[in-house]
Amino acid sequence: MKKVSIYRPTTVDEAIQILSQHGTSASVYAGGTDLLIRLKNRLEQAPSYLVDIKKIDHLRYIKEDAQGGVEIGAATKLAELADSRLLQEKYPMIVEAIGKISSPELRNASTLGGDLLQEVWCQYLRGGYSCWRNGGYLCYGAIGDNSYYHSAMGGRLCYAVYPGDAATALIPFDARAKLATPQGVKELSIEQMVPGDMLVDGKIQSHVVRYNEILTSVVIPPPKPGVRASFEKLRPRGVWDFAMASLGISLQLRDKTIEDSRVVFGGISGKPYRETTVEAFLKGKTLNTELGEQAMSVALAGAAPLKYNATKIDMAKGLLASGLARLNT
Amino acid sequence: MQTIEALLLEPVGCLAEFPSAPFHEIAVRLFGRKRKASWSASRTYWHLLNLIDAVETPFGAEKKSVAETLEVEAVDAASIYEDVVPALAELKSMGIRLFVASSLSRRAASRFIERNSLGQFLSGVRTRDDAGGVKSAPLLNALVGASLPREKTMFLTDTVEGIKVARSVGVHPILMMNDPEESQRLAMHNPAGGVVSLHEMPDFIRLIAAQNQRG
Numbered sequence: 001m002k003k004v005s006i007y008r009p010t011t012v013d014e015a016i017q018i019l020s021q022h023g024t025s026a027s028v029y030a031g032g033t034d035l036l037i038r039l040k041n042r043l044e045q046a047p048s049y050l051v052d053i054k055k056i057d058h059l060r061y062i063k064e065d066a067q068g069g070v071e072i073g074a075a076t077k078l079a080e081l082a083d084s085r086l087l088q089e090k091y092p093m094i095v096e097a098i099g100k101i102s103s104p105e106l107r108n109a110s111t112l113g114g115d116l117l118q119e120v121w122c123q124y125l126r127g128g129y130s131c132w133r134n135g136g137y138l139c140y141g142a143i144g145d146n147s148y149y150h151s152a153m154g155g156r157l158c159y160a161v162y163p164g165d166a167a168t169a170l171i172p173f174d175a176r177a178k179l180a181t182p183q184g185v186k187e188l189s190i191e192q193m194v195p196g197d198m199l200v201d202g203k204i205q206s207h208v209v210r211y212n213e214i215l216t217s218v219v220i221p222p223p224k225p226g227v228r229a230s231f232e233k234l235r236p237r238g239v240w241d242f243a244m245a246s247l248g249i250s251l252q253l254r255d256k257t258i259e260d261s262r263v264v265f266g267g268i269s270g271k272p273y274r275e276t277t278v279e280a281f282l283k284g285k286t287l288n289t290e291l292g293e294q295a296m297s298v299a300l301a302g303a304a305p306l307k308y309n310a311t312k313i314d315m316a317k318g319l320l321a322s323g324l325a326r327l328n329t
Numbered sequence: 330m331q332t333i334e335a336l337l338l339e340p341v342g343c344l345a346e347f348p349s350a351p352f353h354e355i356a357v358r359l360f361g362r363k364r365k366a367s368w369s370a371s372r373t374y375w376h377l378l379n380l381i382d383a384v385e386t387p388f389g390a391e392k393k394s395v396a397e398t399l400e401v402e403a404v405d406a407a408s409i410y411e412d413v414v415p416a417l418a419e420l421k422s423m424g425i426r427l428f429v430a431s432s433l434s435r436r437a438a439s440r441f442i443e444r445n446s447l448g449q450f451l452s453g454v455r456t457r458d459d460a461g462g463v464k465s466a467p468l469l470n471a472l473v474g475a476s477l478p479r480e481k482t483m484f485l486t487d488t489v490e491g492i493k494v495a496r497s498v499g500v501h502p503i504l505m506m507n508d509p510e511e512s513q514r515l516a517m518h519n520p521a522g523g524v525v526s527l528h529e530m531p532d533f534i535r536l537i538a539a540q541n542q543r544g
Contacts, residue, residue: 024543137330137522137533138504143512157529157536199536202543307509 074113196271243267
């Protein structure tokens with residue numbers, strides 16, 4: 001394992017100060033289910049200084065806010081989300097999605113913030129190849145085995161898929177993220193926070209959180225009346241695995257008419273892929289048994305599969321049909 | 330890698346999809362080659378360059394004309410990659426100096442540039458006729474003629490020979506990963522980097538600049 005120094009700040013301000021001091025060689029450490037594996041595999045990009053935020057109060061909670069929405073501390077364990085009655089009552093789809101992330105053991109350690117901001121799981125990066133995210137200048141996934149961990153929707157230098165399921169489930173509810181920064185609190189939608197491969201602080205990463213910023217909480221607005229939502233996920237095995245393709249979908253209905261929708265695919269692109277073409281198509285349509293087939297025909301027209309992953313697009317379209325069918329029952 | 334200031338471009342395989350038949354035909358007619366043409370125009374082209382490079386005396390007028398005519402035929406049948414024009418425009422706007430440094434004849438290279446309206450983006454064009462040789466000669470001619478710092482210059486290529494030539498003149502060989510299987514093989518030859526499409530070059534150069542800024 002790569003040698004590291006660990007700091008244990010007790011306030012967010014102190015944590016930001018330490019992160020600012022060490023620049024990009026430091027990283028926030030919470031659940032560790034992504035970070036510790038990168039250290040164990042001695043990746044060049046793994047940090048040398050860990051800022052353990054578990055001692056900081058007020059980062060681990062699930063509470064209802066004054067507007068009737070829910071605020072979740074970034075260091076809240078995924079298992080706590082999966083067991084939350086409040087979330088189950090207000091957003092059962094999110095609870096279902098969280099329950100499909102990795103395994104029960106890992107959900108006991110992983111945090112919501114960690115799931116949202118995790119590194120990609122491309123086998124070449126994790127295997128120590130000198131790729132764009134690991135000190136090199138080439139994407140091995142683009143020319144090698146790209147059947148699972150790589151984008152079927154194009155790329156920007158790195159072709160790995162964004163692996164998190166939480167974002168795919170949160171975007172349909174217009175959830176927002178709060179970040180503590182040296183300049184104060186910054187608020188972004190989840191979609192803005194995870195826009196896919198970005199050059200941030202001289203690195204390629206899937207999110208826009210800078211080296212001296214900390215995701216502190218996620219705020220989910222109150223559920224809108226008439227909203228139905230569904231989360232679908234295809235993976236090689238029923239537990240543990242990342243999505244080959246996933247779907248977070250919400251429909252705002254008046255009787256059977258769709259007034260608004262959010263359609264977000266996971267596991268197929270370098271970001272949670274919001275399919276606005278399908279959203280526009282669904283607007284004003286009646287939710288019925290034929291709608292899934294029709295929506296499939298307009299979905300993912302911008303697909304650009306690599307040599308071995310065109311099947312991801314078929315899977316994603318299939319999930320769209322099954323998601324709509326589920327919401328019609 | 331130091332912050333990049335210039336990019337050397339070989340049109341064959343990096344800016345356009347060329348047919349391999351005209352290059353093969355040159356090899357047949359001028360060098361008596363009998364083997365079948367490769368499916369890859371780049372391989373055929375670089376194989377031809379090896380043949381030209383091995384000849385001690387330059388082509389006479391008749392052979393020169395045959396080669397040029399067939400090269401122009403190749404240029405006329407070539408399809409420029411759709412991302413080339415926007416990528417070159419962006420690179421130019423970033424202040425990157427762009428050169429065609431090609432082992433094609435001047436006539437063929439000029440026709441390619443004119444046909445695809447690329448002249449507006451280029452700081453210079455160096456061909457085998459300008460350089461008096463192929464392979465590394467046009468690259469050296471561009472480097473010396475324009476006083477380009479070698480450690481701040483990239484050469485885009487999709488062949489093993491291209492990687493070697495870039496290394497031999499001290500510029501960074503960047504792999505154009507047109508074909509996945511072929512690129513896997515080429516990646517073993519230690520290019521300095523690789524891109525799937527020319528539209529990635531601006532981000533590539535920005536990333537290096539940001540890394541250097543970060544220190």
